[in-house]
Amino acid sequence: MANLQQNSNNPKASYEYRRKKHAEEMRMQVITFTMMIFFTVIAFAAVGAGFSKWFIIPFVLLLAVVQVIFQLYYFMHMSHKGHEAAQLFMYSGVLVGFITILTFLTIIWW
Amino acid sequence: MSTIAHTQKRGFAGTVWEYLTTVDHKKIAILYLLAGGFFFIVGGIEAMMIRIQLAVPNNDFVSAGLFNEIITMHGTTMIFLAAMPLLFAFMNAVMPLQIGARDVAFPFINALGFWLFFFGGLFLNLSWFLGGAPDAGWTSYASLSLASEGHGIDFYALGLQISGFGTLMGGINFLVTIINMRAPGMTYMRMPLFTWTTFVASALILFAFPPLTVGLFMLIFDRMFGSGFFDVAMGGNTIIWEHFFWIFGHPEVYILVLPAFGIFSEIFPTFSRKRLFGYSSMVFATVLIGFLGFMVWAHHMFTTGLGPIANAIFAVATMAIAVPTGIKIFNWIMTIWGGSIQFTVPMLYAIAFIPSFVMGGVTGVMQAAAPADYQLHDTYFIVAHFHYVIVGGIVLGLIGGAHFYWPLMFGTMLSEKLGKITFVLFLVGFHLTFFIQHFLGLMGMPRRVWTFLPGQGLETGNLISSIGAAFMAVGIIIMLINIVITQKNNVQVGRDPWKDGRTLEWALPSPTPFYNFKQLPLVRGLDPFWIEKMEGKTEMTPAEPIGDIHMPNNSFIPFVISLGLFIAAFGAMYQMDDKAWAIPVLVIGMAVTFGAMLVRSIKDDHGFHIHKEDLLEEDGKGGTR
Numbered sequence: 033m034a035n036l037q038q039n040s041n042n043p044k045a046s047y048e049y050r051r052k053k054h055a056e057e058m059r060m061q062v063i064t065f066t067m068m069i070f071f072t073v074i075a076f077a078a079v080g081a082g083f084s085k086w087f088i089i090p091f092v093l094l095l096a097v098v099q100v101i102f103q104l105y106y107f108m109h110m111s112h113k114g115h116e117a118a119q120l121f122m123y124s125g126v127l128v129g130f131i132t133i134l135t136f137l138t139i140i141w142w
Numbered sequence: 143m144s145t146i147a148h149t150q151k152r153g154f155a156g157t158v159w160e161y162l163t164t165v166d167h168k169k170i171a172i173l174y175l176l177a178g179g180f181f182f183i184v185g186g187i188e189a190m191m192i193r194i195q196l197a198v199p200n201n202d203f204v205s206a207g208l209f210n211e212i213i214t215m216h217g218t219t220m221i222f223l224a225a226m227p228l229l230f231a232f233m234n235a236v237m238p239l240q241i242g243a244r245d246v247a248f249p250f251i252n253a254l255g256f257w258l259f260f261f262g263g264l265f266l267n268l269s270w271f272l273g274g275a276p277d278a279g280w281t282s283y284a285s286l287s288l289a290s291e292g293h294g295i296d297f298y299a300l301g302l303q304i305s306g307f308g309t310l311m312g313g314i315n316f317l318v319t320i321i322n323m324r325a326p327g328m329t330y331m332r333m334p335l336f337t338w339t340t341f342v343a344s345a346l347i348l349f350a351f352p353p354l355t356v357g358l359f360m361l362i363f364d365r366m367f368g369s370g371f372f373d374v375a376m377g378g379n380t381i382i383w384e385h386f387f388w389i390f391g392h393p394e395v396y397i398l399v400l401p402a403f404g405i406f407s408e409i410f411p412t413f414s415r416k417r418l419f420g421y422s423s424m425v426f427a428t429v430l431i432g433f434l435g436f437m438v439w440a441h442h443m444f445t446t447g448l449g450p451i452a453n454a455i456f457a458v459a460t461m462a463i464a465v466p467t468g469i470k471i472f473n474w475i476m477t478i479w480g481g482s483i484q485f486t487v488p489m490l491y492a493i494a495f496i497p498s499f500v501m502g503g504v505t506g507v508m509q510a511a512a513p514a515d516y517q518l519h520d521t522y523f524i525v526a527h528f529h530y531v532i533v534g535g536i537v538l539g540l541i542g543g544a545h546f547y548w549p550l551m552f553g554t555m556l557s558e559k560l561g562k563i564t565f566v567l568f569l570v571g572f573h574l575t576f577f578i579q580h581f582l583g584l585m586g587m588p589r590r591v592w593t594f595l596p597g598q599g600l601e602t603g604n605l606i607s608s609i610g611a612a613f614m615a616v617g618i619i620i621m622l623i624n625i626v627i628t629q630k631n632n633v634q635v636g637r638d639p640w641k642d643g644r645t646l647e648w649a650l651p652s653p654t655p656f657y658n659f660k661q662l663p664l665v666r667g668l669d670p671f672w673i674e675k676m677e678g679k680t681e682m683t684p685a686e687p688i689g690d691i692h693m694p695n696n697s698f699i700p701f702v703i704s705l706g707l708f709i710a711a712f713g714a715m716y717q718m719d720d721k722a723w724a725i726p727v728l729v730i731g732m733a734v735t736f737g738a739m740l741v742r743s744i745k746d747d748h749g750f751h752i753h754k755e756d757l758l759e760e761d762g763k764g765g766t767r
Contacts (some may be wrong), residue, residue, distance in 0.1 A: 127436075132389060136382075136385065
């Protein structure tokens with residue numbers, strides 16, 4: 033709620049607006065929830081179907097990343113205003129972690 | 143509880159208890175200053191012993207084994223237990239005031255951070271009395287540290303682990319404070335540069351300390367519980383420690399130097415009576431240094447055999463850092479340019495800092511060239527380089543900052559005369575000590591060497607270096623005398639003692655009230671206090687009416703939590719000797735820590751309010767406190 037700032041003094045208009053916003057958000061949440069279940073099913077199916085591990089591991093990891101993004105943006109409301117600092121720090125952390133892992137993969141365990 | 147309880151005079155025991163339990167950022171700053179100052183003296187004594195040993199060839203002032211312990215403890219103490227806490231002292235004392243906050247975001251965590259650092263440092267230094275200090279260098283490379291006998295390395299790993307927790311907590315606390323607690327109108331691009339550098343340094347702490355924690359845990363497990371992360375014979379890899387250490391260690395350099403840059407960025411405009419030149423480019427350069435700082439760590443490891451491609455990438459990234467640093471240097475020069483300059487003691491340190499630090503930076507770029515580094519690696523050239531950066535950048539910043547912020551922290555002004563004597567002795571001593579070491583290094587004197595032979599051309603250089611160290615020591619002693627005299631005379635200098643204070647901290651009455659701002663100030667631009675002064679006002683425009691102020695209660699729990707870990711560390715260390723009491727001690731220590739945390743969790747502590755009426759009444763009495 034704190035993230036939806038009221039711009040209008042007219043309580044009726046702002047109520048209508050919030051209602052519409054919430055409805056829209058609910059729709060997105062249902063869609064992403066469905067897609068997340070779908071992704072999970074695909075991930076299990078990919079393992080069950082017995083593809084080569086060179087396909088399955090990157091594929092499942094990719095699905096996992098997409099799910100994390102859905103989780104953050106649609107369920108934890110990171111797309112809303114007021115999360116810029118948190119986003120900056122999360123992406124910085126991801127970047128630092130990625131560089132570390134990349135270095136370890138390329139120059140220690142090559 | 144009302145304000146009265148805080149203003150009455152206390153006896154000695156009462157003062158000690160107040161400091162043991164305090165959660166006030168200004169008092170925690172003083173604790174950091176005292177503890178950091180103590181460890182700075184300890185590290186300085188170790189430095190003097192190193193220079194005495196190396197003053198003449200074939201010296202046997204200390205034994206080779208003891209020498210290894212001394213160099214290890216000198217580096218570790220100076221970085222972790224002196225430079226960082228002293229910077230934390232200034233961050234605590236100044237940053238909340240600069241952004242117009244009444245305290246840091248988590249006062250309890252602030253106290254906990256201090257006590258963890260203190261007990262970690264105490265644990266590390268107790269190694270001198272309990273069978274020998276760590277002796278594998280401050281980097282503690284795994285192949286050497288795993289082979290080290292006795293408990294020295296265990297003291298190192300456990301002590302740094304405990305104090306590292308404290309630092310990490312402090313860093314997160316500062317981040318949250320700066321993001322959430324800025325006064326009305328204090329946008330990011332109006333924050334003073336010291337606040338900005340605190341912010342970036344805290345972000346670096348957030349990202350850099352976890353690799354150190356992981357590395358230290360692996361070292362602890364390898365030494366105490368028989369794992370093999372770094373043991374090649376068990377399929378481990380000793381290079382991984384070096385990576386973890388430097389993924390932490392290189393950002394650590396910027397964690398230290400950025401706040402020092404911030405202090406200078408406050409000193410220059412104040413004593414030039416000009417706003418900081420290129421404010422936005424200074425902010426940009428600070429953030430860029432922070433980012434690049436994470437992509438260069440392998441330049442410490444060029445000679446480990448990373449291969450030409452990795453070496454080239456890290457060499458270029460390292461050289462890139464010279465660009466934002468250069469931006470800063472030119473901005474400082476442009477700030478002084480055409481200003482109405484006053485050569486006060488802090489200003490002298492700031493001006494001396496520019497050429498000193500540039501010399502360290504230039505040798506840094508020389509070493510960044512990987513082929514050249516093969517020649518320079520592990521020689522005195524490296525020692526000269528990093529002392530030029532650390533002493534020429536950070537220590538000058540700390541001493542200059544101490545003179546600059548002393549009136550803010552203690553309400554008294556350090557003697558300018560003694561300050562100038564200290565400055566001359568310290569600066570001359572510093573260049574005398576370390577400039578010649580470049581040439582000793584180029585002549586082939588290896589780093590960390592215990593002694594050297596006569597007739598190799600190293601005598602004169604080493605003797606000059608040792609004489610310089612004595613100059614620095616005398617300078618620091620005079621500074622201590624200055625502090626004692628100043629505090630004994632206790633002449634209160636009142637508000638805005640430098641007369642040209644620009645930022646919010648100077649707008650406050652002196653001594654600063656324990657609630658900082660009676661009314662949060664309205665910030666109308668960069669250098670808010672200066673803006674008000676230019677409009678003929680003497681105080682900040684308030685942003686709110688006088689109202690009740692919510693304050694946290696003091697707490698003894700941070701001390702107890704830290705003490706528990708301190709006790710547990712002894713148990714963890716001695717259990718590898720199969721001592722019967724070790725495991726119970728470990729359990730008791732952890733029980734103390736978790737018990738204290740449990741008490742903190744289940745006992746409600748809502749703090750107290752300073753009532754509006756009390757605040758108004760103080761106004762009536764003239765508002766001295």
